[in-house]
Amino acid sequence: MVYALHENPEWWPPFADAFAAEGVPVTEWVLTQGVLDLDQAPPDGVFWSRMSASSHTRGHGLSKDHTRAVLSWLEAHGRRTVNGRRVLELEMSKVDQLTALRAAGIDTPRTVAAVGREQVLAAARSVPGPFVTKHNQGGKGLGVRRFEDVEELAEHLAGPESEEPVDGITLVQEFVQAAEPRITRVELVAGELVYAIDADTAHGGFQLCPADACAIDPATGRPLLPPGATLAPEPDQQLFTLREDVDPALVARYQAFARRTGLEVCGIEFIEAADGRVLTYDVNTNTNYNAAVEAVAPRSGPRTLARYLGSLTA
Structure with a gap:
């Protein structure tokens, strides 16, 4: 049995069709909530994680930590994971x-990571304009913005459209022409x-x-x-x-x-x-x-x- 660990059912239909076409049994584990009994062993099978960095944008802000716990439990019991605990951190x-x-x-592009608005501005001063800002934990291009210079960024950060990254880390990255x-x-x-x-x-x-x-x-x-x-x-x-x-x-x-x-x-x-x-x-x-x-x-x-x-x- 293959177990698919994820948090977004809207992305699942093409995979469900593929497993059916290949005759591979699959069970979804939708990790938006749940109970994890550490005194019990996981079922036998292959556990494929497709947890998304953008899960918080769908109201599933706790899913990444839930997945961390589940993958740690699975790997401690020697279960075969695909894109397991280490890969989750990469995502x-x-x-x-x-x-x-x-x-x-x-x-990779020139990139500076910063925590705190003043530090974001300081980081931007070290990256020639134009540049982009990104959330460290992102996905789908959400939160990515282009700025011509530090003054434009400062105006944005002081305004109502500025969004704090979910993990507090903002990247300032060169805009690649x-x-x-x-x-x-x-x-x-x-x-x-x-x-x-x-x-x-x-x-x-x-x-x-x-x-x-x-x-x-x-x-x-x-x-x-x-x-x-x-x-x-x-x-x-x-x-x-x-x-x-x-x-x-x-x-x-x-x-x-x-x-x-x-x-x-x-x-x-x-x-x-x-x-x-x-x-x-x-x-x-x-x-x-x-x-x-x-x-x-x-x-x-x-x-x-x-x-x-x-x-x-x-």
């Missing part, structure tokens, strides 16, 4: 991601490339979650689709497209990074800068897959994942 912290990427020899208005996300399962996708930053801005459930109406800021629905945009309106020319050497570095950090399922994002740099800036350990890309990709991300998890139960 919850962009500082953790960036420092791990740098330790692996992968280039892209050679083309896109970022690329490389999807890996069990260390193997599934496919890569391009996200159109000219139309998507910083909101680049590929799941259909993330689709937002720019006029209202509300979800475009009800839970479980599938978005079918016109070809010239697609925010996400399949990319087939990613440098194999970069993919190899990501594969080595995944092995080094114990990442079995992930989407790693990079941007190609106008000055020739290739900068990796985000590691998604609860990766979602886009329906439009799935329709043309050489293989399915969710089904590849379901097959892999099924193989671990044999």
Whole structure:
């Protein structure tokens, strides 16, 4: 049996379909609340964590700590976890991601982390404008803003639209001028490339979650689709497209990074800068897959994942 640990049922339907198609039994553990009896042993099976750093934006602010407890319990009993306790920390912290990427020899944007508004301003003075601010624990591009200079940031921080990061840590990061208005996300399962996708930053801005459930109406800021629905945009309106020319050497570095950090399922994002740099800036350990890309990709991300998890139960 595969147990899927998560907190967002709206992201689950494509995975449910994939497990059914592959004939792999799966049980959801929705970790928004629950009881954990430490005197009992966990059931036998494979436990796949896809807890999201953006869980607090859905009213599930305690889910990450609940998941920490559950994964510690599972691993103490020797149960097989996929994207386990160590990987959860990577998901919850962009500082953790960036420092791990740098330790692996992968280039990342200039970034300074700060706690406290005055320290955020101090950090911004050390990063030439324009720059962006990000929440250390984020997701879906929420809380990401671009500023031309420290004065503009100071005005924002003093205003009503300023949002405190849930863990208190703000990142000030160089704004990377892209050679083309896109970022690329490389999807890996069990260390193997599934496919890569391009996200159109000219139309998507910083909101680049590929799941259909993330689709937002720019006029209202509300979800475009009800839970479980599938978005079918016109070809010239697609925010996400399949990319087939990613440098194999970069993919190899990501594969080595995944092995080094114990990442079995992930989407790693990079941007190609106008000055020739290739900068990796985000590691998604609860990766979602886009329906439009799935329709043309050489293989399915969710089904590849379901097959892999099924193989671990044999």
